Amino acid sequence: MLRQIVLLVVASVMLIACSEQTSGFKTFSEGQQALQTINNLLSTQEQQSEAASWPFSESYLQARHQAYQGLKTTTLDVSQQAQLNYLIIAERYPERYFVWPVQRDVISQARLVDDYSVNELANWLELVETQLIAAEQSNLKLNKIELTLLHNMVKSHLDNSDDSVQAALNKLNQYLTQYKPRTKLGLVGLANGKDWYQSKLNYFSGETKPPLTWLSEIQASLKQSQNADFVLLVSDSHAKPLVMNYFVESHQHTGLDWQLDYLDPLKSKRKLTKDEQYFWQVMMETDLGIHYHTWSEQQARVSLMKRLGVNQQQADWLIEDIVLYPAMSFIFIN
Template sequence: MNKTPIISLLFCLLLASCSKPADLFSSYEEAQTALISLNTALSAQKNSHATGLSNEQLPFTDAYLARRHDIYQQLMQMKLTVAQTNQVNYLVIAERFPERYFVWPAHTDVLSNMLSIVKNDAQYKNIEQWLIFVQTQLKAAEQSNLKLNKIEHNYLKHYVQQAINSTDTPIELNESLSVLNNYLAQYKPRGSIGLSGLANGSQWYQSKLNYFANDVLSPLEWLSRIDSKFKSMQSQKQHTMVEASNASQLTKLLLTDSKIMGLDWSTGYTLLPQRANATQLEPADAQLYMAMMETDLGVHYHAWTLSQARLNLLKRLNISEEDARILVEDIIFYPGQSFSFAPQLLN
């Protein structure tokens, strides 16, 4: 009996088993849990029992990106709902864009999240290396004509200075924080506040519009629909209650249910288009999100300035200067998300 084929077969099976990912998910929920764990530093969850951070959990490092990509690829092989499939496709497309250069997203205090979890010297070393990585990536981004806008820049400076001034910050991080602080002090942000100011930013923005609006229309086509809708609405301004808050107004409205359904940390792990579609808007809220969508296009497509964006919201809504400022920051930090209401308001 010739044993060679059997031995070869067993050897091939061994190689195949060794080449498999460390864990294969049997369900959407398992993959979702893995993403929530991976993004611990980006979006700390209530009742989290995390006691440390692995190398994979340091945002946008090679280990993090590889792990995230593996989870996405496994999700693409699963049988999912239409809403889940749309979100996975959106997240996979987003991997092509320059997010990896901006490893500290300005709308979340990553360092504070990390320090709430890490409690030993060895892990402080990981945070120190990540702070160095933040600066390294920002420098690399500059070589590719990718820069923070001035709002993002100001938020990062605030986070770093806050950590330096805090007596709770471990002394092991003092040097890396000081170096990053000095770098940010001389950093020159880009002029545009919207995605159009980034290389490939227009394509990135289009992908967001396509996903959140669940339709494929150009920014100009969306603007035409918004203009027509405004003309059909009552000419007088409607009183719109917008609470001044540092949280995203859109997220605050939609995330009243603590149940986690989605995969994207930046939307609170919610399938935002699906949630928006299930939300009945009052006339004042409809006016609000119409103005948000219009301003979103102005900022990220037409390259409006901060003043132009604020003035447009003040013109459309009965809100204060402070509320307008907060809404503009939401639009800058969460491009396209207001278009989750487009199917309800513009079709």
């Protein structure tokens, strides 16, 4: 009997090993394409063929995890390995509770795919609400900027949907109307938020330093700098982070993160002018202020307007970018 149990255990281990081996990718490009398929409802592209997984559904989380594990079997350069490690670490944190990333219009994207399903969209909208309720029970809440952006997105699709989707949207709209956001804008307001922010700082800066050290170094550099003249390029959308306006257009390197349209930020960034360096140092200071030092929206607004000479509307847009894309500004650290 013992011999049979041992044989069964060995057989199970071999099957698992074979399964893991066959799930690997041959090349980095193959793994990246798999992630693009998994994330296609979070895409900024206008045309999609079919929906692979609804964002942050159970099937999505499983498929994404398998893709990350599959990429481990490929030959990666230092930058690719760093990005993969960063994304794998992010799986530990509460992102999965916030099923609808407020940067992307998932409903409009879903309606572009060939196999668009009204019922599946309605079910996904119910998941959005269910996970937000579960998150509240774990003391995980949207901040007021995220809540406003999500609520506006929901309201933009009201009265323009099929019956089952309309019912789910109405229910979600009612829930968001009474939703009480967390008081702190930054990641520090979430459980394990400081650790999550540290992992982002480590990846985007390419160095492992605590936020207090970064703040001290950045503020020391700002004291030696003069106010800069620059053109602030803002839009009416946060679908793409502001850092992408400072990528090299002619020579971009592929990456793994849907938030960056699958470009490697550390390789794709361009050389900054002196004035642009000053601007991004101010953004880093504000980033640390919001996500680590619990700056209020008013504190961040006053600092940006004073440091950069921008108006209130521009400052608020920059704050939204920092809230939605924590630590990304640190790709421009000297």
